[in-house]
Amino acid sequence: MQPQQAHYFVYIFGGNPRSELRIGIADDLQQMQNAPQQQAQASPENCKLVYYEHYDVEEIALNRERQIKNGGIDSTYMLIESMNPNWLDLSDMLNG
Numbered sequence: 691m692q693p694q695q696a697h698y699f700v701y702i703f704g705g706n707p708r709s710e711l712r713i714g715i716a717d718d719l720q721q722m723q724n725a726p727q728q729q730a731q732a733s734p735e736n737c738k739l740v741y742y743e744h745y746d747v748e749e750i751a752l753n754r755e756r757q758i759k760n761g762g763i764d765s766t767y768m769l770i771e772s773m774n775p776n777w778l779d780l781s782d783m784l785n786g
Contacts, residue, residue: 698751700758702741702770706777711766715755717748738779741770 697717704711745751758766774780 696746698745698748700743700751700755701739704740705738713755713759715751739781740774740777
């Protein structure tokens with residue numbers, strides 16, 4: 691039996707353009723999707739998964755997370771809009 695390949699996801703949760711964003715890293719899809727629901731009472735409008743990237747190596751994912759966080763808010767909005775111009779919730783894509 692082969693060990694499962696590791697998966698790391700850099701994600702961005704937000705609501706719409708110019709909303710507050712939450713950037714982070716998770717090692718499984720369930721954790722990534724459940725993270726915003728745990729804080730939904732505080733800011734339900736920011737619970738959509740609007741961007742993500744997949745990596746096989748944790749260190750690379752951590753470096754990418756830092757790069758996004760340090761890149762400035764305008765570059766983060768541009769990054770989201772390059773993959774998801776309508777700011778749709780991408781969680782459904784991950785489930786299907």
